[in-house]
Amino acid sequence: MRSSTQGVPSRPDVADVKFTRLQTLHAELQGTAREIGPDQLVALEGATRERVIGVTAGLLRCFRITPDGRRHITRFVGPGGLVGLGTHPTYRNSTEAVTDSSLIVFPAHTLDTGMEKSSTIRKVVLDALTDEMSARDQTQFRVGRLWADERVANFLLEVHSCATTVKSGTGEIRMSRADMADHLGVTIETVSRALNRFQKLNLIKFVDVRHFVVLRPRDLSHFALGDCDEAPTGQARLARSARSETHHAA
């Protein structure tokens, strides 16, 4: 299913590293496999955190819904990702499948005891938590300080770096426009318009509604500050509230 089945992985990219972690966990703890279909619920916000869930294939979304019906998708969890880590007694987000997905389920207490006994498991869990935190830094920044177009561009690059089909360089958007919108904190219309604007600017090209090719990666990342390979050109505007000087180091 992945390049790193047994032997040396050819080029250990991020997905491979995460996937190996999950395999390690499975080897040590003997989780139980499980298949689920789109929109099936995996964890409910507020419910007792009885299970930790690993994703081997497919995609999950973690989300919250406000009393008035707004949905916020905290994160998407793909292959190698874990849901339900930490010591909190309940799930802090609901989680459901975006697409058909394969899971490995671990009872939460086996993780707890496993961490006491095995330094391998300790490392895996800490690394996974650290990764999740890094991802949060990125998404929080994206939603917190970028304009709508920039959010979409930034997300697109994330999708592209994670999910590029090996042969063609084609990125796959595995979720609906509504999912993207609820993750990025904008409306579906805004997502749609941003994407089509990018296409008109020849930054990307849509193969179909869910598959795209990045034509001009550099220019696209100018929109996507923070995932930058390069410094931005000049089209970005200047914030007033940033402080110019930073003081003595600790």
Added chain:
Amino acid sequence: MRSSTQGVPSRPDVADVKFTRLQTLHAELQGTAREIGPDQLVALEGATRERVIGVTAGLLRCFRITPDGRRHITRFVGPGGLVGLGTHPTYRNSTEAVTDSSLIVFPAHTLDTGMEKSSTIRKVVLDALTDEMSARDQTQFRVGRLWADERVANFLLEVHSCATTVKSGTGEIRMSRADMADHLGVTIETVSRALNRFQKLNLIKFVDVRHFVVLRPRDLSHFALGDCDEAPTGQARLARSARSETHHAA
């Protein structure tokens, strides 16, 4: 300095729990104390993560700056809070003091070895990471799916719950409007207008520019969805993108 010095804490609120954790860590690892003043740098984004920093007094901000000068404050870290946890080799945010602060500094490797040896330290670190993650859920949601006024209200309630002076019920805003703005993803003007609007609506009253009393907590939390004690009244609007039905449980 805090209610839980040695004996049983009178009423163990969130701050106390966190503070006790930091004390435990200090007792086990013998960190070194350190005092710093406003705007002094504690950690630099991208630099090697050599130290883990605990806060005993004051307030820190963790932030990123874009190439074009926008600043995003990921989080504020108050007493009991920790900066630099996890296994990532570098800091993922810069950190500096908002106010005069007292720190305890641990070399990162002592945390690593400490977690291998001591299950107490393991628990402390995991709990701290879990707390940080919960806080991220909250801030990400706040910035991701709330209108400007709602963000300010939500943040105000967080400040109020964490930092209320015991005697008077007065909340203290320990950072500037610019800090609030860069955390909430809005401008200083918008923050200012929101606060003054709340005052005109008799939801809060400002003692001075940094101190406020919540006059009508319930009505204020209606603006602040997610931190709600109650369901919202009717002024909030309905999102289209939330799905009505959730499917089978796993």
Added chain:
DNA sequence: CGGGACGTTGACGTTAATCAACTACCGTGG
């Protein structure tokens, strides 16, 4: 061929950013 989910596009209205003036509150030095 009809219905429904999903996506796109356009017209319009609201929100919040921008620009700009102004006030309040320091600390410093005449």
Added chain:
DNA sequence: CCACGGTAGTTGATTAACGTCAACGTCCCG
């Protein structure tokens, strides 16, 4: 003591960004 300047905060006018409303297109599955 009061001018002076610098920082922080407020307030108003204007504009840009994006949400809302609505129509329409496309694809899929019956």
